[in-house]
Amino acid sequence: MAIPRLSSVQMDLDVIALDHARSAWRSGNRQAVESIVPSRVSIGAALEFACWARCEDTLQPVMLRWGAHHESISRAWAAAVKLEHSNPTADHDAPLLEICHCPDRNELAEPAVGVEWRYFLDRFSRSLRTRLSLPSTRSNGLAAGLYEMVDNVVQHSGLGDAPNGIVGYQFNGDEFSFAVADIGRGIRASLNENPKYENVQTDSEAIVLAVTKGASRRVGESGRGFSDLLRYLADMEGQLWFRSGTARLRLDGRGVDARRSSISNCPNMQGFQLSVTARPRASAW
Amino acid sequence: MRIEIELIDVSLGERLLAGASLGHRIHEQLIAPVIARPVTQRILILSFRSAEYVTGSVFKAVWGKLHTESGVPAPSLVAHVCNDVQSEFVIYLLSQRAAGLEALEWNKNEVHTARLHGHLEEPAFSALAILGKYPGSTPPQLHAESGEQVSPTAWTNRLNELYRQGLALRQKSGRAWRFYPVAREVIDGRSI
Numbered sequence: 220m221a222i223p224r225l226s227s228v229q230m231d232l233d234v235i236a237l238d239h240a241r242s243a244w245r246s247g248n249r250q251a252v253e254s255i256v257p258s259r260v261s262i263g264a265a266l267e268f269a270c271w272a273r274c275e276d277t278l279q280p281v282m283l284r285w286g287a288h289h290e291s292i293s294r295a296w297a298a299a300v301k302l303e304h305s306n307p308t309a310d311h312d313a314p315l316l317e318i319c320h321c322p323d324r325n326e327l328a329e330p331a332v333g334v335e336w337r338y339f340l341d342r343f344s345r346s347l348r349t350r351l352s353l354p355s356t357r358s359n360g361l362a363a364g365l366y367e368m369v370d371n372v373v374q375h376s377g378l379g380d381a382p383n384g385i386v387g388y389q390f391n392g393d394e395f396s397f398a399v400a401d402i403g404r405g406i407r408a409s410l411n412e413n414p415k416y417e418n419v420q421t422d423s424e425a426i427v428l429a430v431t432k433g434a435s436r437r438v439g440e441s442g443r444g445f446s447d448l449l450r451y452l453a454d455m456e457g458q459l460w461f462r463s464g465t466a467r468l469r470l471d472g473r474g475v476d477a478r479r480s481s482i483s484n485c486p487n488m489q490g491f492q493l494s495v496t497a498r499p500r501a502s503a504w
Numbered sequence: 505m506r507i508e509i510e511l512i513d514v515s516l517g518e519r520l521l522a523g524a525s526l527g528h529r530i531h532e533q534l535i536a537p538v539i540a541r542p543v544t545q546r547i548l549i550l551s552f553r554s555a556e557y558v559t560g561s562v563f564k565a566v567w568g569k570l571h572t573e574s575g576v577p578a579p580s581l582v583a584h585v586c587n588d589v590q591s592e593f594v595i596y597l598l599s600q601r602a603a604g605l606e607a608l609e610w611n612k613n614e615v616h617t618a619r620l621h622g623h624l625e626e627p628a629f630s631a632l633a634i635l636g637k638y639p640g641s642t643p644p645q646l647h648a649e650s651g652e653q654v655s656p657t658a659w660t661n662r663l664n665e666l667y668r669q670g671l672a673l674r675q676k677s678g679r680a681w682r683f684y685p686v687a688r689e690v691i692d693g694r695s696i
Contacts, residue, residue, distance in 0.1 A: 324525050327523050327525040327526060328523075328525040328526050328528070328529035329529065330516055330517070330518050330526075337518075337520075340520065344520075355556070356557075356588050359519075359520060359556055359557035359588065360557060360588075362520060362522075362557075363520055363522040363557050363559045366520065366522035366523050366559070367522055367523055367559055367561055369523070370522065370523030370524055370525050370526075370561070373525055374524055374525070440564075443559070443560040443561055443564065443596075443599070444559075444561060447559060447560055447561075450595075
């Protein structure tokens with residue numbers, strides 16, 4: 220059956236729309252993807268798209284075209300291929316958008332080495348305080364949560380001490396978002412290192428275990444990062460998206476209660492990607 | 505009992521301490537070399553002087569390695585903790601169903617006052633309080649001093665539990681163990 224050629228289609232590009240695009244691309248309907256003209260792009264979608272383009276060379280013309288119209292996409296790509304380390308936009312003291320390559324293990328562990336990374340976190344924290352009037356307790360907690368997610372890339376992606384990951388944040392009105400993405404082995408392969416989880420065979424099971432139960436590749440240990448992140452997002456109307464392999468998990472920021480989550484299948488892709496969007500209300504504190 | 509108090513600034517001059525990578529580095533570079541030096545008995549005070557926020561991953565890598573199932577290589581206390589750091593420390597301790605001390609006053613040979621955080625059963629806490637009044641006692645001696653209707657064996661269990669959690673020290677004296685509190689006076693901060 221002939222694939223109909225579509226004229227340009229304007230659409231908001233979030234992680235779910237990106238899943239649909241990836242399905243179309245994988246099924247051979249590349250024209251459907253090429254016809255998309257993203258109107259708004261979430262930071263999570265920008266980082267996931269950069270990871271996808273890193274894994275699939277044929278996608279790069281689309282990436283270049285979308286990137287020409289959307290700063291988040293071009294910057295995510297620049298970070299993914301290590302063209303730039305850090306690149307704040309607008310007001311450098313409290314940027315609206317910033318995307319950089321994830322720091323390596325040494326930069327995370329040695330403050331004197333990871334100066335750029337710490338400036339990045341400082342700017343994120345300052346933007347939370349000045350743009351959204353968050354108290355320092357909350358801004359520090361969220362910066363700590365972002366730090367933990369980036370540290371997870373080094374700890375669990377299987378990409379060694381200098382993994383190819385991207386991290387970014389964006390402010391839009393009364394909302395903020397941040398995302399971390401890598402093209403490593405994903406959660407299931409990481410958990411399978413632990414004898415307790417060596418029989419976990421689906422990405423869905425692995426992602427739920429890791430995010431909501433603290434499952435870790437390390438024997439006798441439980442991960443704390445995800446549960447702490449959910450705690451930092453309390454009362455902020457947070458939406459969290461986790462993707463690994465063929466599974467996508469959505470949680471709201473009120474807690475790790477499975478009744479507040481949904482798990483769905485998505486087209487397979489390397490690595491692990493996380494994105495968070497939240498809308499803090501000043502009346503909450 | 506001769507005790508050496510070792511103060512270690514684990515905050516590295518940083519405002520935010522997060523991530524297992526940083527936590528492991530703090531342990532390897534700052535704590536492990538101190539523990540490796542031979543002394544009769546030491547107590548570590550881990551200062552978070554510059555820190556405004558410390559995550560559970562850092563406490564797991566730093567505090568957790570000093571409080572393992574197989575024992576406590578050196579009794580430890582946190583110090584110079586702001587409200588947010590104290591709050592994260594308590595959340596970490598409760599997640600481990602463990603107790604920890606925050607040093608408030610000390611000199612080079614003794615911790616005078618500390619605040620207890622986290623989870624500790626009431627009998628163990630009262631044992632800690634009595635031990636502060638009678639440091640260097642054996643379980644039978646504390647049994648006699650306390651006046652509680654609890655057997656000497658139960659006292660031994662309580663004191664061993666305090667020792668296992670790094671809240672008390674012990675020293676062999678003939679066939680008996682003498683127990684000492686890590687801090688002379690302990691304020692109950694479990695409800696914070």
